[in-house]
Amino acid sequence: MSDKVRNLQELRNLRDELKGRLLLREKSKAPEKLVQIKVSMATCGIASGARETMSYLIEELDQQGVDAIVTQTGCMGYCYAEPTIEVTLPGEKPVVFGHVDTVKAAEIIEKYIKKGELVDGIIPDTYNTIDNK
Amino acid sequence: MAKFKYHVLVCGGTGCRASQSETIAANIKRAVAENNLANEVQVIKTGCFGFCEKGPVVKMVPDNTFYVQVTPGDADELVLEHLVKGRKVKRLLYVDPETHTAVSDSKHMDFYKKQLRIALRNCGFIDPENIEEYIARDGYSALGTVLEQYSPEKAIEVVKASGLRGRGGGGFPTGLKWELTRKSKAEQKFVVCNADEGDPGAFMDRSILEGDPHSVLEAMAICGYCIGADKGLIYIRAEYPLAIKRLKIAIEQARKYGFLGNDIFGSGFNFDVTIRYGAGAFVCGEETALIHSMEGKRGEPTVKPPFPAQCGYQGKPTNVNNVETFANIPVIFLKGADWFSNIGTPKSPGTKVFALAGKVNNVGLIEVPMGTTLREVIFDIGGGIKSGKKFKAVQTGGPSGGCLTEKHLDLPIDYETLVANGSMMGSGGMIVMDEDDCMVSVAKFYLDFTVEESCGKCSPCRIGNKRLHELLDKITLGQGEEADLSRLRNLATVIKDTALCGLGQTSPNPVLSTLDNFPEEYEAHVKEGKCPAGQCRALMQYVIDPNLCVGCTLCSRVCPVDAISGSKKTPHFINSMVCIKCGACMEKCKFGAISVQ
Known part of the structure; x- marks a missing residue:
């Protein structure tokens, strides 16, 4: 098969291309508008209603014509505040919100995503990553 | 789009709320309005900062000034000084206990972050069903580097030098295990990933497999190269359907990209992974029982030696490592053994993932460097005990571990310290108990x-x-x-x-x-014959206080076994020989006359 990665250099090229593509995705069409949302969808999140939150976000943002990408991700670790989502507005740092049911999701769209106002219930990032250690 | 220039983040975690953070937020809001800043400054209540010891915490954004132990009375000064005049309120800044200097600028803002995510590096960050996101985060680079630049012996040396120890509980040095399996001579060898997570309340491995399955596959391939195995098996319990689904997707994607299969990275090295399902028996987390279960036999352990490294799956040398152990491997090759061994303690390098559960406010999945104290985990990251109750004990190591108490709170968490104090690391379940637990x-x-x-x-x-x-x-x-x-x-x-x-x-x-x-x-x-925590029902006694009882007869009417006697308007009496301790009387009594002793 031709799409197999045959050596380390190919992998590095692919990585850089993918990194770029992920960035490009942010900068596509209308970079000043595109919003990225990650929904924590591990077993615990799903059990607390993350699936409903995710479908609501997708439908609602689509209906309201907000240019956004909603993806799933694994456990963020904040089990006490499930469902949790991370919202990255263009040019801003990611912000994590906890206890996001559909009501909270509507508030986040209305206030944070559309107006840039923060809403109560932000979870501060409480950990270091391997990138800054 | 009206945007605020300033955000004041007030911690709304349970710990800080208990020390009036809601009043602080209200006072700051009022002061902001009084100074005509309501259009420029937004006051927000957040979740827990994980620094409850110094709470209540107030953070100013965008300059990231971090104020600690704020009281409602400080609100006006914070607004007037910080927001109006742009001067920091020095007395409320965090003072570094080592240097005795106040920390104020954002460069040093990491002091309160007790967690470091290595095994969980991609959990909650990438889409686990999309290999491209893993590759963009340096995924499979460690495998590529090992295959192109390391001999198996040299790669094992790296793992040994990192000091990584088995995260499944025992803490056996991983590099040594790999070396032992490499030295066993056989035509066929196996790499096994132990995903039979069985401790009550533990979900570390599940979260890693659900959030970052590729890291485990990558590490298994590295292990296979090191020990000379071309087959990998993941033993996972069937009650983890989402983890299984994501693993299957990951395996398919890895095969498509050539990270699993034949001639990986053009090195001539072949490796593939299959999944084996367990029925969820706790004993199958023990490696010999696990191997028997995979062979289709009863999940029973056998005496060691022989160790799986000599005679394991199908009688062949087999290297068994836990999910979290594997998840650390790619990082060790990307960042270097020295980087890894400098984290944690000399004897227990690296980090450990814990599933923090029980009576703490912030139940969650956490990862801390070894050597972090139980107090930091329970009271800072965990946000303290629920409902302001008193801490009593913390159980680590699941059914194989033990309970540690108040006097152990300042002990550093590592393999040896926990064992020396009658508990063990285990796979990482951590259950906190309060004064109500017997x-x-x-x-x-x-x-x-x-x-x-x-x-x-x-x-x-x-x-x-x-x-x-x-x-x-x-x-x-x-x-x-x-x-x-x-x-x-x-x-x-x-x-x-x-x-x-x-x-x-x-x-x-x-x-x-x-x-x-x-x-x-x-x-x-x-x-x-007493249970101090009031949990053992058989030892409890329901008693009516004759001074409080008005003789309304309500209790005797709800008692299902007619254990309460007494006539109207005179104090009643509970016959403890008849009483079944159901508590119905106490629930109904409007005068608080019934108590448990």
């Missing part, structure tokens, strides 16, 4: 589990644990005698010394550690 009942709970999960092969575990359970049952029913305490201890010690496998050898730990740390609680049960 330690005899807790020991009984774990014994319940062990009796249920014992495979029955050896008599110390099969019969001994059953007997231990009976003794504990007797004590919680108020029928214990003083001699039972020494019986418990003797029996527990014998089981520890004679059981066949790790399950049996460690099963008395919950009993021994509670006996050691809470002797007075056991004594209260057997000597005074």
Whole structure:
């Protein structure tokens, strides 16, 4: 098969291309508008209603014509505040919100995503990553 | 788009709320309005910062000034000085305990972050069903580097130098295990990933597999190259359907990209992974039992030696590592063994993932460097005890571990310290208990589990644990005698010394550690017939206070067994011989006249 990665250099090229593509995705069409949302969808999140939150976000943002990408991700670790989502507005740092049911999701769209106002219930990032250690 | 220039983040975590953070937020809001800043400054209540020891915490954004131990009275000064005049309020800044200087600028803002995510680096960050996101985060680079630039021996040296130890509980040096399996001569060898996570309340491995399955696959391939195996098996319990689904997707994607299969990275090295399902028996987390289960035999352990490294799956040399152990491997190759061994403590390098559960405010999945204290985990990251109750004990290591108490709170978490204090690291379950938990009942709970999960092969575990359970049952029913305490201890010690496998050898730990740390609680049960925590129903007595009882007769009417007597408008009386301790009377009494003793 031709799409197999045959050596380390190919992998590095692919990585850089993918990194770029992920960035490009942010900068596509209308970079000043595109919003990225990650929904924590591990077993615990799903059990607390993350699936409903995710479908609501997708439908609602689509209906309201907000240019956004909603993806799933694994456990963020904040089990006490499930469902949790991370919202990255263009040019801003990611912000994590906890206890996001559909009501909270509507508030986040209305206030944070559309107006840039923060809403109560932000979870501060409480950990270091391997990138800054 | 009207945007605020400033955000004031007030911690709304349970710990900070208990010290009036809501009033602080309200006061700041008022002061902001009074200074005509309402259009420029937004006050927000956040979740827990994980720095509860110094709470309530207030953070100013965008300059990231971090104020600690703020009181409602500080609100006006914070607004006037910081927001109006742009001057920091020095007395509320965090003072670094080592340098005794106030920390104010954002460069040093990481001091309160007690967590470091290595094994969880991609969890909650990438889409686990999309290999491209993993590759963009340096995924499979470690495998590529190892295959192109390292001999198997040299790669094993790196793992050895990192000091990584098995995260499944025992803490055996991973590099050494790989070396032993490499040295065994055979035509076929196997790499096994132990994903049979069985401790009650533990979900670290599940979260890693659900959030970052590729990291485990990558590490298994590296391991296969090092020990000379071309087959990998993941033993996972069937009750983890989402983890299984994501693993299957990951395996397919890895094959498509050529990270699994033949001639990986053009190196001539072949490796592929298949999934084996377990039925969820606790003993199958023990490596010999796990191997038998995979062979289709009964999940029973066998005596070691021979170790799986010599004679494992299908009689071939087999290297068994836990999910979290594997998840650390790619980072060790990307960042270097020195980088890894500098984190944590000299004897236990790196980090450990814990599933923090029980009576803490911030139940969650956390990862901290080894050597972090229990106090930091429970009171900072965990946000302290629920409902402001008093901390009593923390159980680590699951059914094989023990209970640690107040006096152990400042101990650094590492393999040796936990064992020296009667508990163990285990796979990473951490259950916090408060003053309402009866330690005899807790020991009984774990014994319940062990009796249920014992495979029955050896008599110390099969019969001994059953007997231990009976003794504990007797004590919680108020029928214990003083001699039972020494019986418990003797029996527990014998089981520890004679059981066949790790399950049996460690099963008395919950009993021994509670006996050691809470002797007075056991004594209260057997000597005074009392349960200090008020949990053992058989030992409770419902009593009516004749001074408070007005004789309304409500209690005697709700009592299902007619244990309450008394005539109208005179104090009633509960006959404890008849009472079944259902508590219905206490619930109904409007005068608070009924109490439990």
